[in-house]
Amino acid sequence: MASSMHCKSIIGRCTVGLRRVNDLKVAACTSWMQHRPLSTKFPEFQNNPQLQSHDQIYQFSLENPDQFWSTLARSRLQWSKDFDTVKDCDIIKGHIKWFLGGQLNASVNCVDRHLDTLGDSTALIWEKDEPGTEEHVSYRQLSQMVNRISNMLKKHGVKKGDRVAIYLPTSPVAIASMLACARIGAVHSVVFAGFSAEALAGRIEDAKAETVITADEGVRGGRKIPLKKVVDESVSKCPSVKRVFVYRRTGMGTLGKNDFSLDDEMAKESDVCDPELMESEDFLFMLYTSGSTGKPKGIAHSTAGYLLYAMMTQKHVFDYKVGERFGCVADIGWITGHSYVVYGPLLNGATTVLFESNPIYPDAGKYWEMTERLKLEHMYLSPTALRMLLKEGDNFVTKYDRSSLRKLGCVGEPLNREAFEWYRDVVGGGRCDVIDTWWQTETGGICITPRPSEEGAPILPGMPMRPFYGIAPALVDQKGEEVTGNDVKGALCIKSVWPGMARTIYGDHQRFLNTYYTPYPGYYFSGDGARRTKSGYYQITGRMDDVLNVSGHRLGTAEIEDVLDDQEEVAESAVVGYPHDIKGEGIYAFVVLKGEHDMPLDKLANELRGMVKTRISSFAQPDMILFAPGLPKTRSGKIMRRILRKVAANKPDELGDTSTLFDPSVVDAIVEKHEEVY
Numbered sequence: 001m002a003s004s005m006h007c008k009s010i011i012g013r014c015t016v017g018l019r020r021v022n023d024l025k026v027a028a029c030t031s032w033m034q035h036r037p038l039s040t041k042f043p044e045f046q047n048n049p050q051l052q053s054h055d056q057i058y059q060f061s062l063e064n065p066d067q068f069w070s071t072l073a074r075s076r077l078q079w080s081k082d083f084d085t086v087k088d089c090d091i092i093k094g095h096i097k098w099f100l101g102g103q104l105n106a107s108v109n110c111v112d113r114h115l116d117t118l119g120d121s122t123a124l125i126w127e128k129d130e131p132g133t134e135e136h137v138s139y140r141q142l143s144q145m146v147n148r149i150s151n152m153l154k155k156h157g158v159k160k161g162d163r164v165a166i167y168l169p170t171s172p173v174a175i176a177s178m179l180a181c182a183r184i185g186a187v188h189s190v191v192f193a194g195f196s197a198e199a200l201a202g203r204i205e206d207a208k209a210e211t212v213i214t215a216d217e218g219v220r221g222g223r224k225i226p227l228k229k230v231v232d233e234s235v236s237k238c239p240s241v242k243r244v245f246v247y248r249r250t251g252m253g254t255l256g257k258n259d260f261s262l263d264d265e266m267a268k269e270s271d272v273c274d275p276e277l278m279e280s281e282d283f284l285f286m287l288y289t290s291g292s293t294g295k296p297k298g299i300a301h302s303t304a305g306y307l308l309y310a311m312m313t314q315k316h317v318f319d320y321k322v323g324e325r326f327g328c329v330a331d332i333g334w335i336t337g338h339s340y341v342v343y344g345p346l347l348n349g350a351t352t353v354l355f356e357s358n359p360i361y362p363d364a365g366k367y368w369e370m371t372e373r374l375k376l377e378h379m380y381l382s383p384t385a386l387r388m389l390l391k392e393g394d395n396f397v398t399k400y401d402r403s404s405l406r407k408l409g410c411v412g413e414p415l416n417r418e419a420f421e422w423y424r425d426v427v428g429g430g431r432c433d434v435i436d437t438w439w440q441t442e443t444g445g446i447c448i449t450p451r452p453s454e455e456g457a458p459i460l461p462g463m464p465m466r467p468f469y470g471i472a473p474a475l476v477d478q479k480g481e482e483v484t485g486n487d488v489k490g491a492l493c494i495k496s497v498w499p500g501m502a503r504t505i506y507g508d509h510q511r512f513l514n515t516y517y518t519p520y521p522g523y524y525f526s527g528d529g530a531r532r533t534k535s536g537y538y539q540i541t542g543r544m545d546d547v548l549n550v551s552g553h554r555l556g557t558a559e560i561e562d563v564l565d566d567q568e569e570v571a572e573s574a575v576v577g578y579p580h581d582i583k584g585e586g587i588y589a590f591v592v593l594k595g596e597h598d599m600p601l602d603k604l605a606n607e608l609r610g611m612v613k614t615r616i617s618s619f620a621q622p623d624m625i626l627f628a629p630g631l632p633k634t635r636s637g638k639i640m641r642r643i644l645r646k647v648a649a650n651k652p653d654e655l656g657d658t659s660t661l662f663d664p665s666v667v668d669a670i671v672e673k674h675e676e677v678y
């Protein structure tokens with residue numbers, strides 16, 4: 001069998017069975033794992049007596065990845081042309097390719113192939129911002145929307161390989177636009193419709209997108225958001241943009257020279273459109289996310305590998321059964337929206353909820369009123385939302401009937417014990433599994449999750465616990481050596497390859513390699529730290545780099561500092577995170593001014609916040625701004641963020657050794673000021 005480092009495998013050549021590959025064995029099996037019946041069945045393996053328990057199938061997925069993934073790819077996806085090479089991967093070189101030679105189309109897999117059996121079933125339930133209003137879209141109606149938009153895009157000159165920016169609220173038209181891009185082979189780049197004009201412009205430019213799809217306005221929490229105005233401002237800075245399609249959400253505004261009404265253009269088109277045949281490795285989409293330095297990066301995902309992984313994880317992590325209603329309340333502007341609002345559920349023929357609103361509008365009972373009304377079996381949300389809701393009291397939950405719920409998922413940040421217990425006991429009434437899932441934009445789908453696992457396997461608070469099929473986590477120390485055994489910590493890496501992993505950073509493959517593959521050669525490095533508990537379960541300890549996680553949104557400290565530094569009174573700044581009750585992490589900015597300045601500090605702080613809002617988004621605004629006389633720097637000029645983090649966390653007694661600083665007195669001056677924050 002080929003080594004795990006570089007294996008180019010042709011189907012048919014690999015052997016069946018349960019041979020162990022030592023470097024892919026995962027730490028710790030616990031006694032409950034012994035051959036209990038598997039809760040989520042694999043029809044593909046039902047006749048193989050060696051593949052009946054979860055543990056057996058998991059080990060098989062690591063030891064025979066080609067057999068495992070090729071079997072599932074063939075049985076679960078619909079191909080126009082079968083693949084001839086299961087994978088061609090070299091993890092040392094960050095070279096990842098799956099299902100070579102195969103051809104397929106994502107929109108066919110998500111929509112067309114369900115038409116015979118599920119044509120009249122609901123594909124999308126649009127839970128609109130207006131309280132209690134929902135719209136149902138069947139698979140047949142979705143197919144018609146997708147085909148009309150596909151024809152419209154083609155008529156306006158959009159071709160295979162072109163990038164299309166989508167700046168839309170979570171809505172049926174947004175999903176149909178994503179799938180229409182996929183149908184004609186264009187690469188969609190969804191930008192969260194809360195990003196500012198400048199942030200949107202940066203993403204449009206980086207992708208060299210010629211086409212933007214947006215709405216006149218968004219509606220969230222009862223407030224109108226002028227999306228078209230933001231797009232106009234962005235497009236004025238982006239010479240690449242040739243056309244903007246505007247969906248009528250509220251009926252506001254007028255169209256300019258290169259603008260087209262999406263509704264009118266769609267109405268002119270036929271609802272039949274032949275799908276483009278895509279190679280497995282053609283890009284399906286790109287999605288921007290923050291890194292520790294530089295501009296946000298356009299993470300690019302392939303077609304076949306991503307689809308298979310999104311489909312597999314949605315089905316098996318949540319034990320999803322056709323006919324159930326899947327309530328992932330993420331916005332489509334984030335990876336969770338891509339994988340668990342759109343692709344995973346639709347590939348599995350699910351009814352998926354599109355949540356346009358926010359969890360406290362009109363009140364903190366929003367999710368649970370929706371759960372009762374839509375009879376949701378699955379909820380998938382963020383710890384920040386849970387922490388916010390639990391503070392509002394149990395009555396907002398208990399007054400609604402939640403008996404339909406089976407699985408309660410959670411993603412994006414650590415799920416603390418209090419929120420876990422509230423979710424399990426109050427929301428789920430102690431009946432449902434609480435599934436804390438760890439993954440990233442780059443991993444395409446869920447990688448560490450308590451389910452699937454053997455029937456009755458324990459689920460503990462505070463950790464995602466177990467790897468998904470095909471995922472071999474590794475904890476690596478500073479020397480790049482894998483830390484073995486249990487009750488240990490390290491950099492969270494993955495040493496196996498899996499189909500859903502990102503292929504590159506759009507336009508900057510070198511940055512991709514430097515970020516994920518160079519730090520620990522032979523491993524994919526996540527940027528997170530983790531602990532393997534005494535029982536062998538994984539617990540995430542947080543980012544190891546300068547990436548903040550604010551309410552589950554990823555932000556680079558450098559992105560915020562760049563904005564602050566542009567204010568003319570500001571000499572330099574340093575941004576760090578600090579523990580925040582609701583948001584998980586808050587943003588604390590240390591700002592050094594250039595000497596004499598006229599503006600009162602509270603006014604300056606407001607101006608700085610306003611600049612961050614305009615240039616990034618409101619969720620990136622610092623919670624705390626401290627005007628510091630200087631920043632603690634080493635003799636080589638590096639800012640010692642460790643010290644700033646302690647000040648921000650209000651732990652001035654734990655600053656540690658400051659003797660290596662160029663000017664240790666700066667620290668005392670900062671500590672003195674730390675009550676005076678704006």
Ligand code: PRX
Pocket residue numbers: 289335336410411412413414415436437438439440441442464526527528540542543549552553554
């Ligand atoms: O730090 C980890 C945190 O979110 C990061 C990924 O962010 P993003 O690419 O925006 O994707 C979020 C949704 C998948 C990770 O590097 N994170 C994600 N899930 C968890 C988590 N931290 C702790 N526990 C989790 N379950």
